[in-house]
Amino acid sequence: MVEELLDIGLVIEVGIKKEGAVGKPSKMLDLNPEGCYSFSIRMFLQKIELGIFSLTGLAIVKMEAEYNQGNELSVISESFNTLMAQAKLKKSQILGAGITFVSNKEHNLLTYQKSMDFKVALTETLALPIATENTASACAAYQMLYGEAKHLHSFVCVHISDVVEAAVVYDRSILLGANGLTGAIGEMFVTPETDEKTVELGRLNDFASLNSLQAHFAKSFTSQEALMEYCYNNPKVFEQWLEKSAEPMRIAIHSLETLLNCQTIIIGGDVDSWFLDKFITQLRPYIPSIAQYGDRSVVRLIKVPKVEELTLKATATLPLHAALSMGNMQTLSLPPFNSLEPVQQLIYLAE
Incomplete structure (x- = not known):
């Protein structure tokens, strides 16, 4: 199989790994950046x-x-x-x-x-x-291939956009669920108060999504970039939303840790880096959970670096991710x- 991949130019040899005096040295391989x-x-x-x-x-x-x-x-x-x-x-x-x-x-x-x-x-x-x-799953695939989760086997990717999505990764496989819709954590109930119109409990989407941010500003924006610019130029009103959104997101993070006992949670979204910095700062201190027990090799919450560049890049990893196992092939046509x-x-x- 490796010879076929070399012949077609998808992988390249990048050196020799000497593991000791006994046996033949291993050839090290990598994806060819110009192969496909x-x-x-x-x-x-x-x-x-x-x-x-x-x-x-x-x-x-x-x-x-x-x-x-x-x-x-x-x-x-x-x-x-x-x-x-x-x-x-x-x-x-x-x-x-x-x-x-x-x-x-x-x-x-x-x-x-x-x-x-x-x-x-x-x-x-x-x-x-x-x-x-979904976008969160694409981000999780990217993190496993190139990013913060290259050496992790169990983690959750949270993606803040118009709604809040998540991807659950266990044993380096993205859990798709019965119908492919696993990860709609924005539907999670996070407050005991009920909505006056629907008489339903408060959902995470009602507090921590970009839709909730637009509702807080009582304005509609033509793009997420325009929303980010407005937040930057109106810090006081934006900080009011941050204070309101922090506790529901802290509850959601605690719930994910308690149910899944994942190695870490990676948080990003269709937002700017400064937005994510302020959002994560508002979440501290985290609610004590089982995540604190045992030896930890990574922190409880990881911020996506250069978050503005990630989502389109992450979507590009899906064809390669689909090829890595038969389970992933169900995402492919x-x-x-x-x-x-x-x-x-x-x-x-x-x-």
Whole structure:
């Protein structure tokens, strides 16, 4: 198998590992940064973020495109051709595409089933393998491959966006659950008070999501970037929201630790680094939990570094992550065999 990967240029030899005087020295391998690439797609309410990345996580080209309901496939196809021309790449060099959908309280861009249907339609349009998971799961895949979780076996990724998502990783596998929707921790009840209209308990989304932040400002924003800018320019009102959101998030973190006893929780989102710094500072001191017992090799909460750059890059890891085990393959849609490039046949169909 290694010889096939070397022949196709997906991996390269990077040196010799001498383990002692007995036996043949081991050849060390690494992914070839120029061997293959991944197409990344993030779907928002009215815009799409797209990019081409190397399988080592390096951004080659990126762009944004607007779309109207009904022309998403054609916009993605045109954008793909534009990016390929800019990167001077051939389609035979693309392993596959990853796609994530950004939830919105006013318009759930696609329900879970519709997202599966969209993935199949996109597979036919691009004639590429397409992998999809929620954004938190994509971030977890990235952290295992390149980031803070390369040496961890059990952790949770929390992603703060319009809603709060999470990905639970156990034994280096992302738990998808019965229907692929595991990780909707924004639906977790975190307060005893009830809503006057619905008579329901307070959910984490009501306090710690970007939707709740917009509601706090009593304003609508055209983009998450615009929301971040407004927070930066209105620190007093923003800090009021931080104080209100801290205790519900502390309760959610305590619940995750108590139920899962994970090695750590990695927190990021569709936010800026300064936002995340202030948010995490507000969470301390953490609620005492079973996470404090036993020997710890990592801290209880890890901040995603350079969080602004992560989500599109993380989405690009999904085609590679899907290939790492049969369990991950359920996130993938494949085009007909005769449409597959040699590298795709080797990675996805080799027995």
